Amino acid sequence: MSRMVLQDILYIVILIGLSVPLGSYIYKVMTGQKVFLTRVLAPVEKGIYRMMGAVPDEEMSAKKYALSVLLFSAAGFLFLFLLLLIQGFLPLNPEGMNGTSWHLAFNTAASFVSNTNWQAYAGESTLSYLTQFLGLTVQNFVSAATGIAVLFALIRGFVLKQKKTLGSFWVDLTRSTLYIFIPLSFVVSLLLISQGVVQTFGPYHEAAMLETGAAQTIPLGPAASQIAIKQLGTNGGGFFGMNSAFPLENPTPFSNFIQALSILLIPAALCVSFGKAVKNGKQGRTIYITMMIFFAAAIAAATVSEQFAAPAFQGVAVSGSMEGKEVIHGVGASSLWAAVTTAASNGSVNAMHDSLTPLGGMVSMFLMQLGEIVFGGVGSGLYGMLAFVLLTVFIAGLMVGRTPEYLGKKVEPFDMKMVCLIVLAPPLLTLLGTAAAVVSPGAVSWLTNSGAHGFSEILYAFSSMANNNGSAFAGFRADTVFTNVLGGVIMLLVRFIPMTAVIFLAGNMAQKKTVAAGEGTLSTSNGTFVGLLIGVILIIGALSFLPALALGPIADFFTT
Amino acid sequence: MKSMKLLRPALVCFALMTLLCGVLYTVVITGAAQLLFPNQANGSIITVTLKDGTKKEYGSELIAQEFTGPEYLVGRPAGVTNLSPTSEEQKKLVEERIDWWHSFDPGNTADIPMDLVTASASGVDPNISPAAAEYQAARIAAARNVPVEEVRRIIQTYTSGPFLGVIGEPAVNVLKVNLALDGLLSS
Numbered sequence: 218m219s220r221m222v223l224q225d226i227l228y229i230v231i232l233i234g235l236s237v238p239l240g241s242y243i244y245k246v247m248t249g250q251k252v253f254l255t256r257v258l259a260p261v262e263k264g265i266y267r268m269m270g271a272v273p274d275e276e277m278s279a280k281k282y283a284l285s286v287l288l289f290s291a292a293g294f295l296f297l298f299l300l301l302l303i304q305g306f307l308p309l310n311p312e313g314m315n316g317t318s319w320h321l322a323f324n325t326a327a328s329f330v331s332n333t334n335w336q337a338y339a340g341e342s343t344l345s346y347l348t349q350f351l352g353l354t355v356q357n358f359v360s361a362a363t364g365i366a367v368l369f370a371l372i373r374g375f376v377l378k379q380k381k382t383l384g385s386f387w388v389d390l391t392r393s394t395l396y397i398f399i400p401l402s403f404v405v406s407l408l409l410i411s412q413g414v415v416q417t418f419g420p421y422h423e424a425a426m427l428e429t430g431a432a433q434t435i436p437l438g439p440a441a442s443q444i445a446i447k448q449l450g451t452n453g454g455g456f457f458g459m460n461s462a463f464p465l466e467n468p469t470p471f472s473n474f475i476q477a478l479s480i481l482l483i484p485a486a487l488c489v490s491f492g493k494a495v496k497n498g499k500q501g502r503t504i505y506i507t508m509m510i511f512f513a514a515a516i517a518a519a520t521v522s523e524q525f526a527a528p529a530f531q532g533v534a535v536s537g538s539m540e541g542k543e544v545i546h547g548v549g550a551s552s553l554w555a556a557v558t559t560a561a562s563n564g565s566v567n568a569m570h571d572s573l574t575p576l577g578g579m580v581s582m583f584l585m586q587l588g589e590i591v592f593g594g595v596g597s598g599l600y601g602m603l604a605f606v607l608l609t610v611f612i613a614g615l616m617v618g619r620t621p622e623y624l625g626k627k628v629e630p631f632d633m634k635m636v637c638l639i640v641l642a643p644p645l646l647t648l649l650g651t652a653a654a655v656v657s658p659g660a661v662s663w664l665t666n667s668g669a670h671g672f673s674e675i676l677y678a679f680s681s682m683a684n685n686n687g688s689a690f691a692g693f694r695a696d697t698v699f700t701n702v703l704g705g706v707i708m709l710l711v712r713f714i715p716m717t718a719v720i721f722l723a724g725n726m727a728q729k730k731t732v733a734a735g736e737g738t739l740s741t742s743n744g745t746f747v748g749l750l751i752g753v754i755l756i757i758g759a760l761s762f763l764p765a766l767a768l769g770p771i772a773d774f775f776t777t
Numbered sequence: 778m779k780s781m782k783l784l785r786p787a788l789v790c791f792a793l794m795t796l797l798c799g800v801l802y803t804v805v806i807t808g809a810a811q812l813l814f815p816n817q818a819n820g821s822i823i824t825v826t827l828k829d830g831t832k833k834e835y836g837s838e839l840i841a842q843e844f845t846g847p848e849y850l851v852g853r854p855a856g857v858t859n860l861s862p863t864s865e866e867q868k869k870l871v872e873e874r875i876d877w878w879h880s881f882d883p884g885n886t887a888d889i890p891m892d893l894v895t896a897s898a899s900g901v902d903p904n905i906s907p908a909a910a911e912y913q914a915a916r917i918a919a920a921r922n923v924p925v926e927e928v929r930r931i932i933q934t935y936t937s938g939p940f941l942g943v944i945g946e947p948a949v950n951v952l953k954v955n956l957a958l959d960g961l962l963s964s
Contacts (some may be wrong), residue, residue, distance in 0.1 A: 227944070269785075269793070285787060288784060407809060416818040419819065459900065465821075465839055532879075533888060534889065534908065541859065541862075542897065543902050544905055545904055566898070568898045569859055572858065575861070690859070691857075777861070
């Protein structure tokens with residue numbers, strides 16, 4: 218137990234230690250300053266702009282920025298959708314995979330374009346190498362880069378005064394991909410390969426087993442390069458079906474630690490970048506601390522439940538719950554990961570979440586249901602949290618009867634409408650999706666578990682898709698026309714409605730004057746505000762989900 | 778009209794990103810992997826040079842194999858259940874596994890370590906806990922007619938972690954231990 222605690226503390230300390238310098242770096246990159254990679258990458262960057270016919274310093278209005286995001290994502294969606302359908306006719310397919318069904322192609326394309334990476338298939342038995350790296354790896358990069366771009370559009374909205382523009386989406390996208398994601402992915406890929414993550418274009422390996430001599434197939438592929446960005450970009454889609462639980466995707470305790478760090482690294486660093494960008498480090502720190510409080514509580518709760526709420530069996534040594542966990546990760550690293558992957562909208566797993574103890578599974582579920590704002594997705598986590606900050610400022614303003622302000626900008630009705638879209642779209646779609654699945658005929662045949670835990674499988678699936686997380690209670694049979702189509706639509710809506718709202722919020726903020734902070738201005742960088750913010754987040758989350766959780770994991774806990 | 782003007786940069790940008798993040802990045806990493814870590818990058822296949830000089834492959838050190846003989850270290854139950862650990866179905870499965878262990882090794886009255894009666898996350902967990910290896914040491918020694926100390930020493934050789942003493946859990950690689958027991962890996 219003490220080793221688990223030490224491991225968690227070490228994780229948090231290293232995360233903070235790395236996120237501070239990385240946050241400064243990201244701030245410099247996204248504000249166009251020189252960094253150590255500029256010399257190498259600037260010519261590439263210029264070449265990209267030239268070929269696009271885009272003017273690098275072309276300023277976009279909110280409408281144009283949003284339209285660019287949507288068109289770019291639509292192009293990615295169509296390309297991936299077609300690639301999945303026709304992969305059987307294309308090269309780099311040593312295992313001869315056929316094209317997927319239309320509904321699986323739709324679901325998968327929606328899933329990867331929306332940075333959800335929900336998977337209704339197992340990679341090693343469904344996808345060709347070409348589809349993996351030309352389709353999925355690319356979306357892993359650009360969906361994450363889109364998140365950072367939109368976050369910085371929002372930050373500019375706070376910083377700029379009486380401006381009608383927010384910067385260029387093409388520049389934001391290109392710079393975050395080139396300067397942030399590609400270099401970091403290089404480093405993480407090589408570290409993972411050194412541990413035994415596979416990286417080859419060669420076919421699967423046939424081997425004879427030692428005792429029985431029976432044949433065994435070792436699946437291979439260009440995995441490590443995709444796994445690095447799957448974690449760094451909070452994507453989470455596994456190269457193999459068993460995701461980061463599969464030893465060829467995550468072979469050692471060290472590779473596990475690197476991957477777990479990669480998941481939260483950029484979302485945490487962005488809090489620091491935010492503080493720098495608004496020239497007020499305290500604002501960034503306040504958000505960082507709020508997120509960290511939720512995160513630390515989640516790790517503790519998950520670990521305690523897995524260690525002490527495990528079932529005991531006659532004749533078996535007392536231990537934490539090991540069902541659905543790998544020996545090298547054990548209770549400690551599996552519980553840590555369960556909190557990390559659902560705090561961030563990552564969704565990769567190193568243990569089967571369906572086999573978590575009832576309350577351990579509820580921790581993961583609730584972290585998603587809060588709206589993926591406890592660090593959350595790359596970019597999207599922080600812009601989601603900033604929407605909650607505005608909501609908190611607004612509620613506090615109502616209580617004292619003053620016009621609410623944040624970072625010197627008045628928060629007005631249009632802004633609050635956008636905030637409502639950002640905050641309410643995920644819980645609404647989670648609950649509607651769950652309800653639709655529960656009443657649809659045949660739903661019971663999709664489940665592995667029965668009773669309350671069976672309901673949890675459905676609730677988890679739609680909490681995951683409707684918050685762009687992508688992890689699953691994998692006993693839920695996902696590859697059905699119903700879930701593929703409904704889930705695909707939900708993932709797209711929950712990604713692009715809040716994202717568009719953020720851009721228009723940014724556009725409206727940028728047009729405002731800055732007002733000087735007066736005596737009555739609510740401080741948004743002290744302990745009281747952290748408390749208020751936590752309260753607002755919990756109230757929205759609890760009001761939306763307590764009834765559903767009571768039917769799922771809570772009933773599961775009390776009845777088994 | 779305006780959206781048509783935006784369409785070109787969107788398409789060109791997507792094509793360039795596909796080239797950069799899909800093709801170029803993957804090819805460079807694969808090249809580096811094959812150059813720097815050829816064994817790891819190709820699945821950590823264990824190749825043994827036999828006495829007559831021929832080379833034979835025995836699978837990946839990262840993927841579990843099925844062992845059922847008393848002279849071998851036996852790994853975790855194969856497959857993934859996705860069952861709730863507190864469910865009745867799970868209880869029944871675990872009890873069946875407990876009975877299997879008791880009939881497999883009737884003289885052994887020690888408590889069975891939890892990882893031997895629960896399924897893993899990958900379904901092909903190549904490791905067991907040191908306690909699970911120790912639970913089997915005496916049986917293997919008896920079946921092979923070697924001192925139990927010898928078996929313990931081999932188990933010790935193929936036990937790894939936790940990383941830096943803190944990260945992850947200690948683990949015994951089942952395949953490597955069995956290869957060493959058969960004299961195919963150095964013991």
